[in-house]
Amino acid sequence: MKLLALFKKEAKDILSNKIYLLVVFVQLLIILGAYGLAITSSVVTDPELLDEWGGSATIKVGLPQNLQGSPLEESLKNQDLTLMYFPDVETGLKEVGREVVALVYISNEEGDIGLQIDNTNVFYPVARDKINTALDYYQLEEILSSRRLSTEEINIIQNPLDINEIKINKESASPLALDSSYFVEIMYGFIVPFILLLPFFLASNIVTDSVVGEKERKTFEVLLMTPLSGPMVIAGKILPILLFSLIQSGAWIMLLYFLQVPVYNPLLLMVLLFFVGLGFIGMGVLISMLVDSTKEANSAVTLLLFFATFVLFLPLFMNIPALSGILNTIPTVIIVRMSSGPYLNPLWILEFLPSVFVSLAIFALSIFYFKQEGAIRL
Template structure:
């Protein structure tokens, strides 16, 4: 079967662009850097989740490494028992003053009783586990104060224990065969990973794509080869398509690879096919903006400055809604692509309204791309 001449010309230009991209060591280095960004981001969120969650610390066994200082006269007291229940290590000192010398070194906190019987806690706020330690001490102190109050009312220890533990909670897990193999069972981990890291990682290749487009066009201007390209028997559409095919393809391949990598890191992405479709149209928009900028500037330095400003603005528009909770603007936020990406990624079920919210993004992205193609054709007419 004979391949149409038009398609042959487009593929020839696309192969040339693909070869230039793959020969660019900086581009390959940036791709490798993205892998480290993904692994590092997931790792950092996991560490932050564990460090801020007392339950996770207890499950992993890190709590026992948290050292709390107490004066020796509190050894065996009900306060020390409640602190031990928090699965932290207690260290006893002859006096509080001697314990202070170890605060910020061996000890994360010091707990003592004042002359009036009130609990006094000194916590090293520079320690990464400061929030967890504060929570554990607070829980222990609450039980201690409750016990004091109940005993002063004439209740014995058995009655105190009954009041402090009125219900034995037992969690029964169902549908475990359908359980998602998430890296960490933590609300904070889920919120940070899906609420920011996932959309950011999947859009990274397209941020890079817009930069490559400007370099492709402006670079040819600087090398004085752009005019030669315009003189070839290629229409404006053929030139644009030939240039963007490898850029868009490489970006999509990277995003798919990042989805697979996230799944290997036990951060599953639901609805990957629809996610790739959304990324495809957003890629057209980013590439379209890159082409538009490349037509307005005459040097790579100007192009890099302009695309940086555009990407900063795009980052603000795309990611600020992920951190803002507002009933007033929620109707607008529902149409933001990153918000829709989060909704697609976190649930296997696609809500019908999501498809409606997606339409403006797909249409606007396509219009941006078509508009830049028409502008490019006008730019070609001027140059010729």
């Protein structure tokens, strides 16, 4: 009952704190911003999506006027590129990076093709992809046109692999905002773990505010004198914070579902997030025991979050096969695997264990220091 009373008091404190509620709102803005950015960058880097969204026409490619009406011009036109014509190659080259993203020209008497392309353009990947496809077709056509081959044979040589796509489980297809590999990779490979962990970054701040606040208000000693054991006091303080963070993560999972980025295996993810949260909050309690003021606690928490960001998010961008055994146990890597598909490999649950041990160790350490601090103060 006493624990419940402390739990209620802490929960009320959190919910009546305008700053925390404001930070929750800020998280919402961050999520929507990250989602918008993922959509935009997916469209900008995917030739098919750019065609679909009518963006290809904005990619301007230059040609010397003498190539007007040539098969090369035809190949480029087939890629939905906007062509601009220049009186000569020199004039066109000067405009690369200004008026046009690239210039295609015949560079010598043998008919070789010169391609000058602006690497710095936002549309560079799509422009390069489309121009190269056009040039490949042109090259093949140049070779094949001199042979006496039928159009059908030319088509087969140009497209030798006939891929027939068979859709399985089409009726229960995963609803995706964009059917683009870049979108899926960036959303599930980085943004989903980032969004799910955001509330726990806030949690370490709340816990230091709560414990150090007691110290600053000189109510910490009163709290220690209540008929509650050290672990019970910590439990009463941290459980509402942990619950507040888990509810936020749950809400973000639902929001992602509405944004058509379904997060799979949510219950198991919540179990993992519970332990990750315990680690974050345990670190918050440890910091609170080691500092004397909110100012010091804020600086220490900032540093903690810096370290946590590196440890949790850098492995997502690293490819070191020798370390894959360790990297696979990093919570963010597990989140990527579990959230990105409807099926679950039971072995992944075993990979939870290091996170569980680390979190429990941090939490045990925080209880130890809490008892010591309590002994000093009383």
